[in-house]
Amino acid sequence: MDHIFFFYFAAVIATTSVLVVALRNPVYSALALLIMFFHVAGLYVTLHAEFLAAVQIVVYAGAILVLYLFVVMLLSIKSEERYHNQLPVAGLLGVMLCTEVILLLIQSRTAASAPAPAADPVAGPGNTELIGEALYSTYLFPFEVASLILLVAMIGAIILAKKDLNEQAQQ
Amino acid sequence: MAVPLSYYLILSGFVFLTGVVGVLIRRNIIVILLSVELMLNATNINFVAFSEYFHNVAGQVFVFFALTVAAAEVAVGLAIIIALHRTNSSIYIDDLNLLKR
Secondary structure, three states, rough: OOHHHHHHHHHHHHHHHHHHHHHOOOHHHHEEEEEEEEHHHHHHOOOOHHEEEEEEEEHHHHHHHHHHHHHHHHHHOOOOOOOOOOOOHHHHHHHHHHHHHHHHHHHHHHHHHHOOOOOOOOOOOHHHHHHHHHHOOHHHHHHHHHHHHHHHHHHHHHHHHHHHHHHHHOO | OOOOOOHHHHHHHHHHHHHHHHHHHHEHHHHHHHHHHHHHHHHHHHHHHHHHHOOHHHHHHHHHHHHHHHHHHHHHHHHHHHHHHHHHHHEEHHOOOOOOO
């Protein structure tokens, strides 16, 4: 049963990720990415990370992708006529990385295909409680730094997207 | 029967490779940013799979930090794209060769 769900989600994720890169129209690419986000969330549910699945849908599909679509609509971009001329470099890098992954997987076949150590779902507190406890005790300082990153990104985005800050100051 | 960990690693490796190739071959900056999102999602799949198989919640906490960085990257990246479109009226990376001229 787990295998069926995994192969369904994996097939859709792989197909839509190829579509994101291959489709000419950026709006279609963004919509393919939306389907991929939903299936990644489904994969998280099969991995017993229910809270992350909800966050994936709310933040990625709800906020980040909508931002992308806003910008695509705002700039009213026509679909792209051809690929970049870096295609040989990209092909070489892709083939190299692919062979590397395959070699590693062949070498570590015995270790990697070992079954999970005592797959025993976490009893007692749920997934959300465990994440919250780790986030607010062990990872408290990185959590605060993350909020600082968001603040800096917000200020940077406003300053970059604002029209002619210097000219307005001079007037 | 549980799915072996290596399956998740193969899936995330494939998605990451697709993202790398997308960054290299596309000309539209928006699609390049979408490919970066693909790569971030591939690492997130790895984090969650390892977190499940080692029964350690730290992997899921790190997905949050990856999510924060992704949100910050989107905000700043799209602001840069809008600024570029305003000055250059193009968002194709072939047209952005001011430093080469």
